[in-house]
Amino acid sequence: MKVAKWMCSKFICAGISALALVGCAGTRADGPSLQTVRVISLPGRPLPIVAAESQGIFAKYGVAVQFQSADSSDVLRVDLANGKADVAVAAVDNAVAMVETAGVDAIIVMGGERTVNELIVQSEIHSISELRGKTVIVDATNTAFALQLKKILLLNSLQAGRDYQIKPIGASPLRLAAMREHKEYAGTMLGPPASVLAKRDGFVSLGSTLKFIGPYQGSGSFVLRGWARAHADVLVRYLAAYLEAQRWILAPANKRKVIELLIKEAKLPPAAAEETYSLTTQGAGGYAEDARMDLDGFKNVLKLRAEIEGQWGGQPPTPDKYYDAEYYQQALTQKPPK
The missing domain is CATH 3.40.190.10 (Periplasmic binding protein-like II)
Incomplete structure (x- = not known):
């Protein structure tokens, strides 16, 4: 990779x-x-x-x-x-x-x-509901920004393990590289400059953590x-x-x-x-x-x-x-x- x-x-x-x-x-x-x-x-x-x-x-x-x-x-x-x-x-x-x-x-x-994280997804995805049945990637599954991701998806009635799979990959550069190389990785949480570079590459932002869960x-x-x-x-x-x-x-x-x-x-x-x-x-x-x-x-x-x-x-x-x-x-x- x-x-x-x-x-x-x-x-x-x-x-x-x-x-x-x-x-x-x-x-x-x-x-x-x-x-x-x-x-x-x-x-x-x-x-x-x-x-x-x-x-x-x-x-x-x-x-x-x-x-x-x-x-x-x-x-x-x-x-x-x-x-x-x-x-x-x-x-x-x-x-x-x-x-x-x-x-x-x-x-x-x-x-x-x-x-200032954003939920970044593959270019063909345009709503959180489209993450159903997909795999999302995180740093570690039980800390920090993974919890942000789980909460955002839960707000949309998607539960980890039941409605989507979650896979640990590592820090932001590794996750962006993985999403570039593996289209099956549907989304992740990224902040700048990873989020900036991702959007310039054609990935889509579904919104910020501030919008979904408030100050963090x-x-x-x-x-x-x-x-x-x-x-x-x-x-x-x-x-x-x-x-x-x-x-x-x-x-x-x-x-x-x-x-x-x-x-x-x-x-x-x-x-x-x-x-x-x-x-x-x-x-x-x-x-x-x-x-x-x-x-x-x-x-x-x-x-x-x-x-x-x-x-x-x-x-x-x-x-x-x-x-x-x-x-x-x-x-x-x-x-x-x-």
Whole structure:
């Protein structure tokens, strides 16, 4: 399968193969003043990480990021749980899944993006009802955007296993590549730039998650609670650098530079990069101001998991079971070390 070389909604593609990881948090890198933070995400570096590196923001806060790419959220969760990474940047429902299905003491420490996913289908499909009897594809079957897909189809009286089949394929670049190569894969959830590229290829959007299920906290940063306690100083500095980079991305004066990053790093055509920038920096979705956690959107994440997966007997807990704002609040006022 030919894998696309671009970022999925939140990620600048750095290739599907994981980079080798060495060292751990607290290890000195590139001189005596930098501490390494190992970050894992789905294929490609998150755009704020690319921006922070290109603008020297991580170095300003005494941090060096060592990046690892995971083919799927299943791999990402396992690697974080096993200590192969320090911080995960992905859909925050993965942190909830780590706690509830794997018994791992993970916590969300920062928001990042509100989902701008769309239900993308093959060109001959023009309504959700036409997905009956078809196969749809997801990253993992029981987390995040797969739950969005199940909910959207359930709103149209289609139930997984009874009315359609669901197949795990992996992250967004893998799913788009699979839909290009296999017409029997009828649909999937995609965000920009995958959704942008898909529509340019002739695939059809049946609507956005905002339209179908309302606000939804998408990507965020999560860690193991024990690691956060043991490395609070470097975690706060990493978060401070990340949110400063996100502010840089959202500053209108930097629009051209951000689009150039998308073109260069994600190998996007200029028009697709422009549309991706617009979708992720303007409107109701995309990058959040100061990388804030959308608590209403996160409540919707928990509500969806309760309804679709039957978690907690159908009654979702409050967000503070999974989100610890302490480190983020410190990061908001953190100054670069002298």
